[in-house]
Amino acid sequence: MSEQKRRSSSQLGMSLIEVLLAVAFLAVALVALLSMLTQGSVSVVAGGGQSKATAYARQMMEQLRNQPFTTGPVNGTDTPEAGITRAWSVVQTGATAAPNRLVTIQVSVQVNRATGTLGAQNITLTTMRAE
Incomplete structure (x- = not known):
């Protein structure tokens, strides 16, 4: 009976190697998760800047x-908000007969971020309208 007690008591718990392997596995999984969260937050910030420039x-x-x-x-430029420069130009597109002459209106918006690593974001809209 004492031999059975000794055998069962020696098999209780986890060995040090098992604990170290479990901790290493959890650390690798946690690093991967944090990397995904970081990339996700950068994408959200970039999308917000793009939406603001489009607006x-x-x-x-x-x-x-x-x-x-x-x-x-x-032609003109303005700064509607700190860090955002907006430039526009109105250009006539060719010699079509009056009264349906068409002009091209091109609006360019450039969003510059003084701080951060996202860089510049450019939006260009072009449309035609009758004069």
Whole structure:
């Protein structure tokens, strides 16, 4: 009976090697998970900047569409928000007969991030309208 007690008590618990292997496996899994979370957050931030640049480009496009061609700005730049530069130009596209002459309205928006590693994000919208 004492031999049975000794055998069962020696098999209880985990050995040091088993514990170290389990800890190493968990550490590798945790590093992989943190890497995925980091990449996901960078993608979300980049998408937010792209959405903001698109919104500013659309805003200027609507302003230029609603102005008569003769009084609209030909070229211009502004800074609607810190870190965002918006440039636009109104260019006539060819000599079509009046009154249906077409003009091209091109709005370019560049988003620069002074801090961060995402770099510049460019949006260019182009449309045509009757003069």
